[in-house]
Amino acid sequence: MQTLRMNTENLPEFLEALKDWGKLWAPVEREKKVFSLEPIDDVSKARPDALTTIVPFKKLLLKPRFTMMEGPPGGTVKDSRDNDAGPQVFFGAHACDIHSLKILDLLYLSDFVDPYYARNREQLTVVGYGCWPDEQCFCDSMDTSSADDGFDLFLSPLEGRYLVAINTSRGDDIVRATPHLFEEDSPEDAQDYLAYLKRRKEAFTLKMDVDDLPYILELKKDDPVWDELGKKCLCCGSCSMVCPTCSCFNVIDELHEDGIARRVRVWDACLFRDYAVVAGGHNFRKDRADRVKHRYYHKQEAFVRKFGMPSCVGCGRCIEYCPTGINVVEVFQHVRGEL
Numbered sequence: 001m002q003t004l005r006m007n008t009e010n011l012p013e014f015l016e017a018l019k020d021w022g023k024l025w026a027p028v029e030r031e032k033k034v035f036s037l038e039p040i041d042d043v044s045k046a047r048p049d050a051l052t053t054i055v056p057f058k059k060l061l062l063k064p065r066f067t068m069m070e071g072p073p074g075g076t077v078k079d080s081r082d083n084d085a086g087p088q089v090f091f092g093a094h095a096c097d098i099h100s101l102k103i104l105d106l107l108y109l110s111d112f113v114d115p116y117y118a119r120n121r122e123q124l125t126v127v128g129y130g131c132w133p134d135e136q137c138f139c140d141s142m143d144t145s146s147a148d149d150g151f152d153l154f155l156s157p158l159e160g161r162y163l164v165a166i167n168t169s170r171g172d173d174i175v176r177a178t179p180h181l182f183e184e185d186s187p188e189d190a191q192d193y194l195a196y197l198k199r200r201k202e203a204f205t206l207k208m209d210v211d212d213l214p215y216i217l218e219l220k221k222d223d224p225v226w227d228e229l230g231k232k233c234l235c236c237g238s239c240s241m242v243c244p245t246c247s248c249f250n251v252i253d254e255l256h257e258d259g260i261a262r263r264v265r266v267w268d269a270c271l272f273r274d275y276a277v278v279a280g281g282h283n284f285r286k287d288r289a290d291r292v293k294h295r296y297y298h299k300q301e302a303f304v305r306k307f308g309m310p311s312c313v314g315c316g317r318c319i320e321y322c323p324t325g326i327n328v329v330e331v332f333q334h335v336r337g338e339l
């Protein structure tokens with residue numbers, strides 16, 4: 001991986017240049033300290049120093065709701081390209097976002113390729129940015145606080161400049177298109193980068209103990225902690241919608257007023273009451289406690305067994321946006337008997 005240096009005053013021109021590679025998405029401050037990932041034309045709105053955005057980048061790859069196919073009842077049905085977004089650039093990806101992208105790739109591109117995801121994924125350019133920990137994130141505990149691959153370019157902020165890591169040929173092409181924005185990095189940059197990494201590591205306040213967690217969960221399947229959690233959880237699905245790795249969806253056939261039948265795909269959540277209902281009406285997880293427990297077991301136990309890593313990157317969004325204050329770190333402290 002090659003590294004270069006870019007002065008901070010070059011950022012606007014760099015962002016303008018990124019537009020040549022697709023629709024540019026960047027974190028924007030919607031209200032004080034509330035950030036959302038939005039398509040931008042005015043590059044001065046981009047806030048690379050943003051805290052975590054509300055809804056993560058997964059919406060760039062799979063829209064919350066899109067038409068898969070459509071046609072008149074009894075007539076010819078055509079595939080729809082409703083979800084196809086064309087070339088897109090995700091600027092400001094945090095390291096945890098990049099790890100989430102790898103998890104989504106495992107889910108959607110390994111055993112059975114999801115064509116809707118794959119078409120957008122192929123055309124996605126990822127430009128990472130070295131974020132600073134907030135009070136809810138615990139990515140350092142999940143080993144996702146830095147990324148060695150999974151991006152095209154990555155900007156690490158240092159005093160008055162960025163250290164720019166180039167990871168792909170596309171990243172290299174972007175740099176070669178605007179060579180005047182970059183210069184060779186120096187030993188001083190490397191020194192400052194190491195000091196930055198040390199300060200950043202010390203800035204994490206929330207930590208989660210993941211040692212032996214899948215095994216402990218195996219032992220704690222009938223622990224009363226899950227019933228207590230079921231009383232507190234509304235099963236509103238908010239945590240799933242904002243989670244960068246939650247990927248459940250449903251497929252629904254609809255007949256619209258224009259006389260066209262459409263098969264649509266919508267984001268779903270295993271927390272919703274009807275998620276596990278099967279033909280005949282039986283619900284495999286009819287109690288809220290079963291559903292919320294399932295979400296935690298899927299992320300920290302089943303996924304580890306199948307893919308060798310949890311499907312939680314410690315971004316903290318589920319903590320921030322839970323209306324009843326459920327905190328994943330505290331849940332596992334309860335499971336361990338520490339609270």
Ligand code: SF4
Pocket residue numbers: 232233234235236237238239240271292321322323324325326
């Ligand atoms: S956001 Fe909170 S209340 Fe809503 S489903 Fe998730 S854990 Fe339950």
Ligand code: SF4
Pocket residue numbers: 239242243244245246299311312313314315316317318319328
């Ligand atoms: S479970 Fe929570 S902390 Fe983990 S990746 Fe999802 S939203 Fe982030």
